[in-house]
Structures are given as structure tokens and as C-alpha cells.
Amino acid sequence: MSDLRLVVFDVDGTLVDSQGDILAAMTVAFGDVNLPVPSQEDILGIVGLSLNVAMPLLAPDASRQTHHKLEDAYKDAYVQLRASQGAALSSPLYPGAREMLEHLQQQPHTLLGVATGKSRRGLDKLLEGHDLMSTFVTEQVADFHPSKPHPSMLQSALSETGVTTDCAVMVGDTSYDMDMARAAGMAAIGVSWGYHDIKVLTAADVVIDSFDALPAALEQIWGR
Structure with missing residues (x-):
């Protein structure tokens, strides 16, 4: 045994x-689709969920297409933020x-x-x-x-x-x-x-x- x-x-x-980058990337993503940015509490509340589950919770009235756009915009913004500082500093x-x-x-x-x-x-x-x-x-x-x-x-x-x-x-x-x-x-x-x-x-x-x-x-x- x-x-x-x-x-x-x-x-x-x-x-x-990583909350600094998460909050910043969410701000960019929601701005890209012209939706109001969720509160810090709401954003940190979904940390740990996969993005395809998190975005509908943060934007319940948005369409599935918008949720996909949010996912892509978030990923792109997060990568850019991490690249600008390096992972060790950004997270x-x-x-x-x-x-x-x-x-x-x-x-x-x-x-x-x-x-x-x-x-x-x-x-x-x-x-x-x-x-x-x-x-x-x-x-x-x-x-x-x-x-x-x-x-x-x-x-x-x-x-x-x-x-x-x-x-x-x-x-x-x-x-x-x-x-x-x-x-x-x-x-x-x-x-x-x-x-x-x-x-x-x-x-x-x-x-x-x-x-x-x-x-x-x-x-x-x-x-x-």
C-alpha cells in the first residue's frame, strides 16, 4: 500500500x-465591450472559476457572444500586463x-x-x-x-x-x-x-x- x-x-x-492584474485586466475587458466594470468585490468573488463560467456571472444580462469577447479581451489584457512587468512582479x-x-x-x-x-x-x-x-x-x-x-x-x-x-x-x-x-x-x-x-x-x-x-x-x- x-x-x-x-x-x-x-x-x-x-x-x-494576482489581484492587481486581475482587476486591471477586467477593467480593460469590460471597457472593450462598453459594459460597466463590476465592483472589486464581485471580480475577486469569481477568482478561481474558469472564464467561461465567470463572465456570465459578472455580466448576466450580456449575450453569449459578448461573454466570449470578454474572455478574449481579458486574456489579451492579462498577457500584456504580465509581459510589461514579468510574472514574478505582477503576481x-x-x-x-x-x-x-x-x-x-x-x-x-x-x-x-x-x-x-x-x-x-x-x-x-x-x-x-x-x-x-x-x-x-x-x-x-x-x-x-x-x-x-x-x-x-x-x-x-x-x-x-x-x-x-x-x-x-x-x-x-x-x-x-x-x-x-x-x-x-x-x-x-x-x-x-x-x-x-x-x-x-x-x-x-x-x-x-x-x-x-x-x-x-x-x-x-x-x-x-
Whole structure:
């Protein structure tokens, strides 16, 4: 029986703070189609969802064609913003993130993964910018899965690594992450520094306030 453990991280709002670029790109996208820009609260509320799900929530009265235009305009604006600064500056790692990833990576029976609403291209640029290309053994992106909270991303991560649900944990900042973990039969750790209020992280087994608290939270879950 395998003794491998898997820790899957969300990206935006969990490992990196990309809200500046997200808000700016949304402002550009909505301006391009002459629609009022949603509030910051509403925009950050959809972070983690795939764009084809997020845009109808932000512009419920717009047509499907307009939603597609919003998706394309957002992607283009985001790429331009990232290119102007570089991924490391436009989406900085949260304090303690790199150190915790390195700590977990050094554990012989712990595997790391990501499950993100980002595209394959977007994730690659981010990992390259932060020199994290060899950190994760499984990387699940929006291109190939239904949007969170559908469990497809986590099911694929489990399949790719051979880890069982009782030895896997999802770490994220949104209710979508917590609900995705529950749908996949996995434990969930919420983080308080992201884009959703911790009050909505009701499906989390535990919520942590810093990366320093993650090892204890993992042991709490796996020691039950």
C-alpha cells in the first residue's frame, strides 16, 4: 500500500497575489465591450472559476457572444500586463509560500500539485517567472477541465499520482476550492489571506492564517 501524500494548491489568492492584474485586466475587458466594470468585490468573488463560467456571472444580462469577447479581451489584457512587468512582479508569491513549498518538496513521501482556473499558458508563465517549473508533479488547469467546484481537476491529480483521497489535501482561498475538495472526497484547508472571506469557507476542515501553520494543519488532518 502506498504511503504517498498529495498536497494540491490553488494558485491565485493562495500561492500568488494576482489581484492587481486581475482587476486591471477586467477593467480593460469590460471597457472593450462598453459594459460597466463590476465592483472589486464581485471580480475577486469569481477568482478561481474558469472564464467561461465567470463572465456570465459578472455580466448576466450580456449575450453569449459578448461573454466570449470578454474572455478574449481579458486574456489579451492579462498577457500584456504580465509581459510589461514579468510574472514574478505582477503576481508575487505570498509571504512564506516559496519556503513552504521547498519544505514540503523535501519530504520524501509528499507530492505537490496545483489545481487552478488559469490556462496552461498562464500557469506556465507564472511558474517560469517564479522558478517553480519543477515543483509540482501534477498540474491541473482550466483548459482541460470543467470549472471549479467540479471535482475533475482533483480526480485527475489523484489518478496521475496514484494517491488515495484519504492521503490528499486541497489548499485554497475560495469556497470553490473547498467545495471541489469535498466533491472529490478530499480534505480541505482554507487560507485566510486570499480573495474569499473566511466566512464562506464552510467546507474547510481547517483555515490557516499563514503558511507557517500549514504543516500542523496537514498533520491534524492526516493524524485523524
